[in-house]
Amino acid sequence: MAMHPLRQRVTGLLEEAGLQADGPGECDPQILDPRFYGRVLRQGSLGLGESYMDGWWRVGSLDGMLHRLLRHGTDGRVHGLRSRLDDLRAWLLNLQAGRRALAVGERHYDLGNDLFAAMLGRRMVYSCGYWLQAADLDAAQEAKLDLVCRKLGLRPGMRVLDIGCGWGEALQYAAQRYGVEGVGVTISREQAQHAHRLCAGLPVEIRLQDYHALAADGAGERFDRIFSIGMFEHVGARNYRAYFEVARRCLRPDPATGGGLFLLHCIGSNVSVRHTDPWIARYIFPNSMLPSAAQIAAAAEGLFVLEDWHGFGTDYDRTLQAWRANIEAAWDTLPPRYDERFRRMWRFYLAASMAAFRARRIQLWQLVLSPQGVPGGYLAPR
Structure with a gap:
């Protein structure tokens, strides 16, 4: 037959x-x-x-x-047809502005802190660990946080901004280990509530706020250092330039470092796109978009000097495997709202992400930028 x-x-x-x-x-x-x-x-x-x-x-x-x-x-x-329709929508609409910008917080990051606590390990850090000398997930996440602090040259008394602060782990680490004070912004209510509790007693302020509102009048707050870990993927190509303009306005002038330092930690694509994979957009990260190197460079041109570009995307495959092991071990302890179909959805999400990093389709980048260039040059820690 x-x-x-x-x-x-x-x-x-x-x-x-x-x-x-x-x-x-x-x-x-x-x-x-x-x-x-x-x-x-x-x-x-x-x-x-x-x-x-x-x-x-x-x-x-x-x-x-x-x-x-x-x-x-x-x-x-x-x-499929959905991919073609998504492409058209991205041409016609700014999917990461206004009310649409809040969708990812409501539909993904607000799923429940119980789910993420079960998956992410001792530190609720929802981004790639740094496995250079780490033997387990918790060590890899702490190594990543310390790498961020060392790249920024954090010192006691500095004021730090975290754009997209998640559950507050990075600011807590920076305040406890490096003596800084900080402000973190997130659009997720669940994350903000957890971060408030986590950073209680530290000189850290957590705001439920969109990044667009930072220094909106051009004469607002200033910070010595800025970092943004795993948030730029939700900004969207139409808003990349505005995002870098916000970061530039928020940096306090510092002649020793060329006007402060900004660290951007994000997943990147090998090619420039206007929308994300249709399945990821529907079930995991609505209105998300992975930037390309060309898009980042164009958006930052004239605003920042690129001091360092560090790629370690293969570490994300290992991070995702650790998250999968954690969540698979914890399913039976989680509430029934995480039903079998949700489990299969989550398994597909983690496996597809592993596959994309393993195939080198997508990358993990850390960029260090300064407004005017570090006098004498920037020595990048690894």
Whole structure:
């Protein structure tokens, strides 16, 4: 009997990536519902992720399978209608401004502190750890926080701004270890409440505030140092320039460092895009967008001197594996609102992220910038 054309097409794409539908390997998907084939061809990555959430297929190594698909460029050969519509929306609308800018806080970061506490380890740091000399997740996250502080040359008495402060861990660390005072802004109520408790008794102020409101009049607060860890991915290409302008306005003049220092820690894309993957946009990070090196450089041009650009994206694969181990061990202790479909969604999210970093499709960057250039040059810690 001849194979159905839809099944034949998807089977051929899998085979090109070294995969076999219903095959014996740990990366071979086992197809449990024949509607899978048509859904993937019609909807691309959205259909692949949703069909996994719906239990239409399973696989021994989800990240292994997705890694093979990305390494062989299979995703570039199947584009669903949603991807084309997202591209059009991004052309017509500023998806990261006004009320839309708050969507990611409400739909992702406010899911529940119990979920993130179970996944992220002793420190609730939702960004890449630094594994150069670390043996476990907690050590890697502390090494990352210390690396940020050392790159900025933090000293007692400095005033520091954290744009997108998350649960407050970075500001707490900087205040306790380096004697600084600070202000952190976040658009997530859950994060702000936790950060308030975490930083109680420290010279740290946590604000439920969008970054656009910082120094909006051009004559507002000034800081000696600024860092932003894992937040720039939600800014959007239309707003990159305004974001750097805010950072520039918030830096206090400092002749010794060329006018203060700003550290940007973010995930980056190898290519310039206007929108994110349709499945990620619908289920994980609404209105998010990964910047390219070209977009960052263009947005910062004329505002900052680029002192250092440090990439360690392969560390994110290891960080994600640690998060996955933590959350898999904790599922049965979490509230029933994290049902089986949510678990499958979360597993797909973590595995797809691992695959993207492992395939070197996306990167992790730390940039150090100064408004006027550090006199005599900047020596970058590692």
